[in-house]
Amino acid sequence: MKIRDIDLGHRPVMLAPMEDVTDAAFRHICKEFGAAMVYSEFVSADALIRSVGRTMEKIRVSDDERPAAVQIYGRDVDTMVEAARIVESEARPDVIDINFGCPVKKVAGKGAGAGLLRNPELLLDITRAVVRAVKLPVTVKTRLGWDHSSKNIVTLAEQLQDCGIEALTIHGRTRAQMYTGKADWTLIGEVKRNPRMRIPIIGNGDIDSGECALRMFERYGVDAVMVGRATFGQPWLFREIREVLDAHADSPSAASVCRDSVAAVPAPMTTEWKLDVLRRQIRESVAASMQRTDCARKATELGGIIHVRRHLAASPLFKGVPDFRAVRIRMLRAETMDELFAALDEAEQRLRAL
Numbered sequence: 001m002k003i004r005d006i007d008l009g010h011r012p013v014m015l016a017p018m019e020d021v022t023d024a025a026f027r028h029i030c031k032e033f034g035a036a037m038v039y040s041e042f043v044s045a046d047a048l049i050r051s052v053g054r055t056m057e058k059i060r061v062s063d064d065e066r067p068a069a070v071q072i073y074g075r076d077v078d079t080m081v082e083a084a085r086i087v088e089s090e091a092r093p094d095v096i097d098i099n100f101g102c103p104v105k106k107v108a109g110k111g112a113g114a115g116l117l118r119n120p121e122l123l124l125d126i127t128r129a130v131v132r133a134v135k136l137p138v139t140v141k142t143r144l145g146w147d148h149s150s151k152n153i154v155t156l157a158e159q160l161q162d163c164g165i166e167a168l169t170i171h172g173r174t175r176a177q178m179y180t181g182k183a184d185w186t187l188i189g190e191v192k193r194n195p196r197m198r199i200p201i202i203g204n205g206d207i208d209s210g211e212c213a214l215r216m217f218e219r220y221g222v223d224a225v226m227v228g229r230a231t232f233g234q235p236w237l238f239r240e241i242r243e244v245l246d247a248h249a250d251s252p253s254a255a256s257v258c259r260d261s262v263a264a265v266p267a268p269m270t271t272e273w274k275l276d277v278l279r280r281q282i283r284e285s286v287a288a289s290m291q292r293t294d295c296a297r298k299a300t301e302l303g304g305i306i307h308v309r310r311h312l313a314a315s316p317l318f319k320g321v322p323d324f325r326a327v328r329i330r331m332l333r334a335e336t337m338d339e340l341f342a343a344l345d346e347a348e349q350r351l352r353a354l
Contacts, residue, residue, distance in 0.1 A: 001223045003167045004137045012036030016228035017071040023307045025284035027065045029235045034242035037067045045074030045083035059091040073099035075111040081133045088134045100142035103175045114175035117146040131164035141169040147176035157191045172205035189220035210244025233315025
């Protein structure tokens, strides 16, 4: 699969953009374990134009995570155009992605993100203007529609393609569903089967294993899949997915492309290995935070801790551990590396006792 001249290999797996989740440290680890392309946290166009420090930090892209996309959201043409130009000149990512899918009230309720699904004319005007304003490939991430009675993605996909986007990611839920219920890939498959569609279609929603990813590729014919919430606390999920997909590659040449996309990690994915990955994520998240600011050490350390502690608390590695609630709460309340490592050590002891 290609987005313009960016070759993402056979059946690529993407890391979804997620607020307060896909920081630079997490993106780097996911990339190492097989993510074909990673996305920034989604970025407010208004904040970019005001040069808000935290927002400018979000768009920074390092060479070791490329190809990488920066995702922006906003609710009017001029602001989105200016924000896209800032991203292109300041961050120089490989792709600029437009968010028309965020369902949270503070975004969609103000007419941005999935809120624009209620105003398709403005949505298309924004897309068309951003494509014309920048030289980088522009892609879009959106949902099936605003609610069950207005699932317009099949028509909207054609219109977005006509605006000049070079790939489309579809989350298999409506805005009204938020993140509840089961993702419906039926319309994603219909978009992909539409003979008018020429751009790559990326499916998103409920991918949580290699077997699930393989099933979506084979059943719906998508060009790529995107993984979001299932990566919390297990960045090695990309390696697990990649191994399943590689084993079912369509041809020897395709299999070679798949293998080349995965970092060489010879160690078996034991529980101890996974715990070491989580410890590494803590260190790298804090290190990245320390590099971003000249504030006091405690404040900068906390910045990294805030990003990583939700990963640890949500990790499926600890599923089924008896009486784990107290440890999880300590993880979520930790404000230093020492506190977080201590909680992780206790979690490891409980795992060993099983």
